Amino acid sequence: MSESTHMTPSKAQAEIQSSTIAFTAADGYPLSGLLYAPPEPHASIVVSSATGVPQGFYRRFAEYAAQHGFQVLTFDYRGIGASSPQSLKGFRMSYLDWGRHDLSSAIDVLAKDGLPIYMIGHSYGGQALGLTRNHHLVKAMQCYGTGAGWHGYMPLKEKIKVQVIWNIVFPPLVALTGYLPWSKLNMGADLPIDVYRQWRKWCKNPTYFFADPEQRALKTQYAQVKSPIFAVAALDDDWALPASRHAFMQYYRNAPMQFIDMQAQDYGMQAIGHMGYFRKGAEKIWDQALHQFKTMHTLESAKHASA
Template sequence: MAKEILGEEITFAAPDGWTLAGSLFRGENPTTAILISAGTGFPRRFYKDVAQYLAQRGAVVLTYDYRGIGGSGAEDLAASGIDYPDWGRLDMPAAVDALEQACPDLQITHLAHSVGGHFIGLMPNHNKIRRHAFASVGVGSWMYHHKSYLPTEMYFWWGLGTYCLLRYGYIKPLGGWQGEALPPELFKTWRRWSNRREYFRSDYDGKLAGHHYDQVDAPIKSWIFPDDPIATQPAAESLLKSYPNAKQQIVMRSAKDIGVSRIGHEGAFRKGREELWGEFWDWLSKP
């Protein structure tokens, strides 16, 4: 049995001075460095098992919390002013630099879950990443999702979301929302994009002005799962259009393929998915 690798708790600063929390997992004789970027509302601890697995295979792995999430939280979330693009422009680049500082002799690769694959084109240092593995990454527009999921989305956007904004000033984990609390501006941006077929591309000349999406050329391999109602194949294909100059491949894996009963939108990172994690490793460690 492989030796358990415990994460070293670190902090590092985003360009605007916001303190971000991370966990660094260092394998023996590492050959590559892997950044794990979370989905919306998922704290870095959710990715501990896959990070340990990759470190045991021979990587230095950094998990981290975006501002407003987990260990990178805000004292007053309602008044924090945190918006979705901040995660891509400020937090993700800072995480890359922190990983580079921890292992300057290793090339950096990237494992992205959900929104973790959305904002690479906002990163001024995106070219430090050699390749990307996407898991359950697709546009958030409801028009590309399973039709059976639409009532859940409408309830979240206009029912629970509206109530939380009026009652608390931010999105609180209640009423079915199992993720971390979310800042109000971020939620409203997410909700607006979710009702546009082009999703965040509709804001290329607005909130995302000055982006680098057409400059990203690191290859992307995107894993999607039939029982994921959000990152469907059409949603994944639409998202990949945001990176027109990156070599791309979509891989479909069912729960049966890897010997589990369910994957869904978050299950690729839960225990028992080591066969899938091995595929991530093979791609990310590729010379």
Template sequence: MTNPEILQIRCQDNYILSANYYSASTDAPQQPYPVLLCPATGITKGFYHSFAEWLSLQGFNVLSFDFRGIGESLYGPVSKSTASISQWGQLDIPAAQKVLLEKTHSDKIILLGHSAGGQLLGINPDYQQVAKVIAVSGSTGHIKGLKGQTRIMAPIFFKLVFPAARYTIGYGPTKAVGMGENLPKDVAREWAQFCSKPGYVMNAIGKTVTEHYHDQITVPVTALWSTDDEIATEANVKDLLRLYPNAETRMIELKPETYNHKSIGHMLMFRKSHQNLWNVIKDQLTV
């Protein structure tokens, strides 16, 4: 087992993020670009440890981190956090990119994002430092494109639970229902806003986001999604990829039965139980 190097990343607004850095194993062929592993909404970097460790053994330098307001990048009660998803894309990811480039002396990184972590390139002012995007379970999460139980529960959380919780307990209570860490109130608010209509972060343009770069992005963007994912459904994955009209986009559909799994869903691709999927992800990390 590899012990990652613990880093602190200072963002442009002086917010400090907690990060783990995994050096590429010298026993494997060295990969040309380092990998920035960006987490899903409410998910901590620890969730990705086994995968990041494995990826380093394949010759990749890997940096994972906690978004502001989440995990070890939360300081004080979550009810006091002013973090937002917009800040994740505009401040946190660029800061993590910068540190990874400095540590590896590379000119570009590969952005490997899980769910929200792979959906924010269009508001990243340093998008030109990204050689390729791999969006695992990446989609817009549009509520009308959801499936199964999630299609029922999402509107309840977005329209009732989050607004009420904002003014009572002061945060989005997602931990109690197994949806990762509790969310800062503005993360919960933006999550609901982004998923209320097609286009995800485009719904924040002119509100919490003043500039976006979707039309300027020309690097490959690949989305990996599972047929049993209730959030990143085929319709919602297509909705995300259409935001990059000048990029080479690709969808890779995964069927659980093909890999001898009962389920893959939205979260399981990074679990050790699903390690036979990791090579599928790794195969996309070349430019």
């Protein structure tokens, strides 16, 4: 499974080992990830990325969590970063494949170790849990900036900006290249054309893909998730404010849900926005998630010990 190994300097007493791993998605697509492992991990975390965000963006969080005893797996979805083909032109896939096939298989990779599995989801990553076939293996998910994507939930300035991008900027770029060259706008990794088309379509609806007649089964599928969810919204995250979060999270209707609203100054930050949850200086945000996971793990261990 391991292709290469290098050592990352640790702020804790033990050094953290990170290994590049190759694994196969449920439908046979080859994926690439990084496993951050402390000497004696007590639990595992899978990081489910935002749309168009390569796994390297989550390195600081992964190292930090590993220094606190968690084994952490980051990975690139198909068509992104190290899991991308040589050219996205002509590359076909469904936006839902990232959850159904890729995240499901990442969870399987961690399940082989027999450790409890927790999940960190960023934006799309928080949507993806409901798409997996093995969500029951996830003890809890903490998700950041996960919402319905509809411009109507955004402040006026951001609403206008998003509509201009979707309707004026993106269409000619996609027509010219055959994919969305997002990297040229410094907005993230380039996106496969099918991801772009589905994302644009679903963001036109207040309830995102749950409003799509072709995706009726998703309401039933999301209702099957029973893992506890901590849904975080930074109050300066214009893309996923609380109203947008609620519009999506209502479909995880059988999952124990805790909503957490964040003010940047409460975490020693000047701003959080949509991406600041994982940038340098967000350690207090990470501490909150890791504390929640550790508490759940301790309670479950005590429960098993007394049984």
